[in-house]
Amino acid sequence: MSLALIAALPFLGALLPGLLIRAGRNACATVTGSVTLLALVGLLLHIPAVLRGEAIQTRIDWLPALGLNATFFLDGLGLLFAGLILGIGLLIILYARFYLSPRDPMGQFYTYLMLFQGAMVGIVLSDNILLLLVFWELTSLSSFLLIGYWKHLPEGRQGARMALTVTGGGGLAMIAGMLILGNIVGSYDLTVILQHKAEIQASDWYLPALILILLGAFTKSAQFPFHFWLPHAMAAPTPVSAYLHSATMVKAGIFLMARMWPVLAGTPEWFWIVTSAGLFTMVMAAKIAFFKDDLKALLAFSTVSHLGLITMLLGFGTKAAATVAVFHIINHATFKAALFMSAGIVDHEAHTRDIKRLGGLRHLMPVTFTIATVAGLSMAGIPPFNGFLSKEMMLEEAAHTAPWVIPALAVIGALFSVAYSFRLIAHTFLGPVRDDYPHKPHDPGFGMWAAPALLAVLVVLIGLMPMTFAAWLVDAAAGAVTGEGVQAHIKHWHGLESPALWMSLAAIGGGLMLLGLHGALDRIWLASPRPEAKRIFDAIIEPLARLAGMLTRALHTGRLGDYLGAATATIVAVGAYAFFSGSHTPGTRPLMEIEPVAAIGWLALMAATVAVAALHRQRLLTLVLVGVIGLVVSVGFAYLSAPDLALTQISVEVATVILLLLALNFLPKYTPSESPTGRKLRDAVLAGAGGLAVGGLIYALMTRDFAFPTIADFHLANSKTEGGGTNVVNVILVDFRGYDTFGEITVLGIAATLIYALTEALLRPGPANTRLLNWVGDSPDAGDRHPLMMVVATRMMLPIALMVGIYIFLRGHNVPGGGFIAGLVVAIALVMQYMASGFAWTAARQKIDYHGLIGAGVLIAAATGIGSWFAGVPFMTSAYGYFHLPGLEEFELATAALFDLGVFLTVLGAVMLALSSLSRIAIRAGQTVNVEAYDVHPEDETAVAAEEAK
Amino acid sequence: MEILVASAVGLMTAVGIYLILRLRSFPVIVGLALLSYACNAFIFASGRIVTGLPPILSKTAAGYTDPLPQALVLTAIVISFGMTAVIVMMALGAFLESGDDRIDLAEDDK
Incomplete structure (x- = not known):
């Protein structure tokens, strides 16, 4: 299937749910799912070629003069991401069918979801950076719609606005950065840009471009200090959180860093900015996640933390680290989406997702418990699940990276990660059954747990047999990231001499200790002051909004005369500046003689026009005068060799007068005199200047020959x-x-x-x-x-x-x-x-x-x-x-x-x-x-x- | 002759601008109509004016005037009729809805 078609399918599919919702929710979900499935199958058919190392391309010239072409290409990295987007998208569609309540407009939901899906697929398949930017902005917009899907919830609206402001702002920075890159290379085609590493890194513009692009990536992937929007975006329905905020959209920033890795990575600037942002985000977010009581907030901060981990790995700039990053992208998408969906199930069934009000669900929801435990242990990095594999590899890479603070912090991050993962499992599912749940929970129907269960199975399979289930994809994707052949060797046992083993053990031990101390630590946490990101954000946004409001009120007076007057004055002023700052000589074109009949027509026209100005309050009379003007104009056309215009003008004249007469029947017949004299004077001056300018200009034009x-x-x-x-x-x-x-x-x-x-x-x-x-x-x-x-x-x-x-x-x-x-x-x-x-x-x-x-x-x-x-x-x-x-x-x-x-x-x-x-x-x-x-x-x-x- | 065309275009523009700055819908409509005349005449005159040389091909013609501005203006005349009709309808609708033909927003509508 053509790549352009794969990218277009979700957009076409977005039209269907709105129509098919009339046929019922099942039909709606089935059709939406089928479109996604079709795109997924189309993508999967390309796998053999991609694994052979071929780059598949589709090219449609759109605006070649601007360098904007709809070119798509697919390599290992694109395959990995497109597969995640479409595959998890399919599961989310299934899950959402059962998650959304009958009151929620489902057609709308699926339409937004498909728009988002299309935008994401577009990003990962684009070969033209301008096209990529278009899709990038589209993800911001469609995620805004999805986060704010529950329009009646103020948190939803605020969260959506915050997400749009932060990611949209970052997107603007990224546009600038990408354009700089394009200018350095002289092409907007990604495949061309990726071959100009030396040129880009030698350019004086490398650092500005790097910072601007990273701004885009960091805001999208919620890296410190832009991490705060992601927890607020959790006001969205859980399918959205699972899809956008674990598996796909937040990974767009990661994708971009991976995509641009061949040309941007490897410099000290890249290493310091990306590694430190990633490392700091990983540790800070993991710590906050440990103290969050809301299941989704915990998962949100955990996501921020894991994104930090991936960012850090990309920041290392080595081939091995990039390979681990790619592997962790796969693992994180599987276990985190499963966890989000499980949290959604708990919320759906128990009517709360506050950990402090839960516990003991193991007996009531055995299926959900199993799924969440598998995924949660994977998140903690416990063998034999897939999260363990990539975390070991991450620690291994960190251990080889100087200075020492990097491996030390990495261990602390892993430690918190163990702590909150265990807390999620222990405080939600273990312990005695309570009798004060807001709603008596039980396992949901198959339709709802099927999707997370499938992901949990993947978690286990990749964990047990990574070489069979993941290594080929990791090789292909990491090969695309680094531009070199990659043969990943993923194994469970690295030997006693491996530092990762000891770091991992320290993290698990420390994490368990931390969990034991949670009660005491929580009290300290709650008592200590914490910067509230939303308040800071509001404090920045509010004055801006006030300023915008003031400007708008000052400019939008609601008086048409002000707008038109300002426009006229500006145009005349600019024209006058051009006129007086240039030099000019009188025209040399021979003038036409004035014949008496023309002079009479002119007199009639001028008199009628002056009379319109003077008598415009008497509307009927004005119409008659306008008729006179129109008549002279038509005759003028005829006189000046334009018979077609004369015929058109005179017939339009008749129709216009009839129209105005009909309207005047219902309008007042007289215009009251209500403008103050000052205003009339002002308008007269403006009108005079405008008339003089236009008349002078056409005179100058007519008395000169054609310049070309x-x-x-x-x-x-x-x-x-x-x-x-x-x-x-x-x-x-x-x-x-x-x-x-x-x-x-x-x-x-x-x-x-x-x-x-x-x-x-x-x-x-x-x-x-x-x-x-x-x-x-x-x-x-x-x-x-x-x-x-x-x-x-x-x-x-x-x-x-x-x-x-x-x-x-x-x-x-x-x-x-x-x-x-x-x-x-x-x-x-x-x-x-x-x-x-x-x-x-x-x-x-x-x-x-x-x-x-x-x-x-x-x-x-x-x-x-x-x-x-x-x-x-x-x-x-x-x-x-x-x-x-x-x-x-x-x-x-x-x-x-x-x-x-x-x-x-x-x-x-x-x-x-x-x-x-x-x-x-x-x-x-x-x-x-x-x-x-x-x-x-x-x-x-x-x-x-x-x-x-x- | 050029001065006649230029002065007529200038005057129609001036009166048109003056009228679109008024406070009621009807003068604004008339002002736009005058501006349409002025604009059409302007574009037409930018092809330079001549008499007796219509752009109709024939063996006996001494020459032809520039046909392109004429074609542009011809459609412009028809379109400006369409637009005039729309704003007349809008003005009429606004008047019937509110009982008032002011074009400025009332204070409490802002």
């Missing part, structure tokens, strides 16, 4: 030969730039649909609907609602207008016209019927579904474009030919005309849908709908009757 050769000549030269039309503007629209036009009509269709949706929303019960139902018009209706002359004239004109529309459409390719204009013309012809004969009368005779028109238009345009594929040419390549039918002159058929038909239908549908939506509002406002075409207002009829009665 225009691309007009290309269009003029190829319009006829390539596009088959002589109207170059139309050919550009439907052919050269057809893709743009396609986007354009889509937007138009969306706009019309939006108008329809807004109307629907207004007409639902609500304040707007109530207002419409109680509407009292503020101006009297016309007595003669549908003047006879107009009715007759429009009906006579309809066929002619339609024919003109078709004519304009057909001729558009060669002379002014085309789909846009034809659509507008036909729309106006139809609207005229509504205006003259009334809505009901017209709607009854004109049964056109405007939505359908829009949809058909866009689809026809798209289908025309897609049709090119069948001819083996790119999307929207046009074709045309000349045909001859007897009795007719030779005529031309072009696919572009079909495309133009799509444009026509969309424009027609959009204009009609917009206008008819407004009409529906009028009907709701109680405006009497005429049934007859020539009716007069009912009130007038009564008045006439009364008059006659006199």
